[in-house]
Amino acid sequence: MYISTILSFLRCTLLFALAPRFFQEMGCKPSKPLQTVYPGPTTGNQQQQQGPPLSVTAPQAEGTANGTSTDWPFITRSGPTLLENDRPFRFITFNVPNLLLIEDRPGQQGTFLIPDTFEQHDALYTISQLGGRVARTYTLGVGEKYHITGPRTYNEEAFVALDHALAIARNVRVRLIIPLINNHWGGDDGGTSDPSTCVFGNYAALTKLRGKKPSAFWNDAELVEDFKHLISFVMNRVNTVNGIRYGDDPTILAWQLGNELGGWTGNNPPASWTIAMTQHIKSLAPRTLVADGSIGGKDSSAKLSREALASSAGPDIFVNHYYHGHEDLKRLPKDAALIGKKHGKVFIVGEFGFANTRMYGSLYEDMLRNPLISGSLMWSLRSHSKDGGFLVHSEEGGKFWSYHAPGFVFPPNTQPPPHGFGSDELEVMNQVRHYALAIQGLNPQTVRPPIPFPPPTLLPDIGTNWIRFRGSAWAASYNIYRGRQSENGANGRSDERNIVWDPQPLATGVSDAKCSGSTIFQDKTAVPGVGYYYAVQGVGTGGDLTAVGPAVGPVWCCNK
Incomplete structure (x- = not known):
């Protein structure tokens, strides 16, 4: 999300130049990856299990959805109302x-990387237990290792990650809004002052693949056909996880033509382009809605295309973004x-934020009272990290997280927060x-609190002084268990590995509110020369417990 040319340029420049040192100083560091790839949620792993709240299906394997859409209807519209x-x-x-x-x-700031499926599931399960029902992604990427690597050339690895996102979203009953391309906040000069070099997935990167200027994107016949080729490739792709063609998948609430196309004050895309791309999507995905890629800025009546708004062949959904309190x-x-x-047409608040809860409460109350507002999406949610802790992201130089x-x-003495x-x-x-x-x-007071899931998984490279684990979505805290292997047969509370566990948890109320890769817990009572085993259990906001995660050990005290 970029709210102006200047903020966008400064954000990219400063982030790329300073982020590695900044994160090193703040204790965030890369970690050895967990070798197993999380395949998606499975059933039967929760204690005190009473089924998920709301009308969300029980957790299931990521690849179990069949190739049809009869079990989950498409979202449709009747005039300004989604149905x-x-x-x-x-x-x-x-x-x-x-x-x-x-990102x-x-x-590795400055480089967009393929997410681990654990991180995708964590984010989407978080949305489902929130009651959010919908999530909006960021755009497809342009460049080496991203989605679009050359003219009409695509990266299978990046699209497999999208396959997983769609399959997981379907299983936890979360709809997705997916914008195709990002705005270009610069001109045609291509100079060092042009932020197109770092604004992710922008259409200038597409025109550069053909050696053409960004302004040619909307009307140049070759570039228009390139974008149609992208749309055709995406709509006709068959998901490698669940076998569902993208154009037939009701998981997708809407394909959005782009993100903030035209920016806050620039010219929006020509209506002819918007209508043509909408119709091309509709020809390949006739049951899926299409959202306009521009925003209304501070004056929608002047900025949004009247022709696209008025046309029955135009987008179903129009959006605006709100960052002005x-x-x-x-x-x-x-x-x-x-x-x-x-x-x-349907109206959605595509992005908003950078304010306070008083302002957000007023905004939400207005939405509740106004049926012409179908939905809103706050900026932004980040998931647990595959390396332990959470992925974190700042806006406006750390003013907002x-x-x-x-x-x-x-705690009161933790100021500022971690x-x-x-x-x-x-x-x-x-x-x-x-x-x-x-x-x-x-009624928010009667709906069951979110259930934490899946069980936490310790990372394999832990030590007694640096215990880290992949957390459970919606876990408010964790219990840490410690044991040691019995040499003369199991005594007391032991398991199939002949590990004798301490009768009480080593620690309770442990928080994983740390940035990715940070140490979450230290065993300060460990004795040198003893090999310990550890296991972790998540505790939800309502007291629900996950299963105890797999034990890791022996871990010898007190390596540094």
Whole structure:
């Protein structure tokens, strides 16, 4: 998300130049990867199991969905209203920018990397237990190792990651909004002041593949056909995980033509381009909705294309983004009236944030009262990291941080909060979940708290002084168990590996609110020369327990 040319350029320049040193100083570091790849959720692993809350299907294997769509309907629209099985479909949720490619891997900032399926599942299960029902990804990437590597040439590894995201989303019943291409915030000069060199997935990178200027993207016949080729490739792709063709997958609430195309003050795409691309998608995915790729900025009536709004062949959904505090409260009903009432199209708040819970509460209350607002997506949610702890992301030089479930509160002497976590995080997460349920007509006070899942998994390279693990989505804390192997037969509480476990947990109330790769727990009572075994259990906000994760050991004290 970039709200202006200047902020975008500064953000990219400073992030690339300073991030490695910054994260090293803050204790975030790369970790040895866990060798096993998490295949998706499975059933039967939770203690105190009573089934997931809301109308979410039970966790299941990622590849078990059949190749048809009869068990999950497409989202449709009737005028300005989204429908699921002929009932209004409204949502309050988050953008999840790291779902397709990750930009927040410590030590590798400036490079977008393929996410681990554990991280994708963590993010999407978080949304499902939030009651969010929908998540919006960031755009496809352009360049080596990204989705689009050359003219009409695509990277299978990157698209397999999208396969996993779609398969997991389907299984946890989360719909996705997927924008195809990013805006270009520069001109045609291509100079060092042009932020196109670092704004991820922007259309200038596509035109560069052909040696053409960014301004040619909308009307150059070859470039238009290149974009249509991308659309055809995506719609016709058959998911390698569950066998469902993208164009036939109801998991996708909408294909969005782009992200902030035209920016906040620039010219939006020509209506002819918007309508042509919408119709090309519709020809290949006739049951899937299409969202416009531009935003209304501070004056939607002047900036949004009237022709695209008025045309029945144009997009089904139009959006605006809100990052101007209480000023947004005045624009919201005007945008809803323009898009929903005047033109009969669906209106969604595609992004918003950088304010406070008082402002967010006012925004949410206005949404609840206004049926012309179908949904909203806050910026932004980050998942657990495959290396332990969480992925973290800052905006405006660390003034605002990404959010993490279930939200964390820190002791009074922890000021400021640990690197990567905002002081308002717990309040924001509780607020979003409250309104995510309320907009569905549910009583937030009676809906079961989120169930933590899957069981936490210790990383294989731990020591007694640096215990790290992959956390459970929606775990508020963890219990740490310690044992040692019996040499003369099992005595006391032992298991099939002949490990005798201490009668009480080594520690309870352990938090993994740390940035990726950080030490989560230290065993300060370990004795030199003793080989210990450790295992971890997640504890949910409502007291639900995960299964105890697999034991790791022997771990010898006290290596450094």
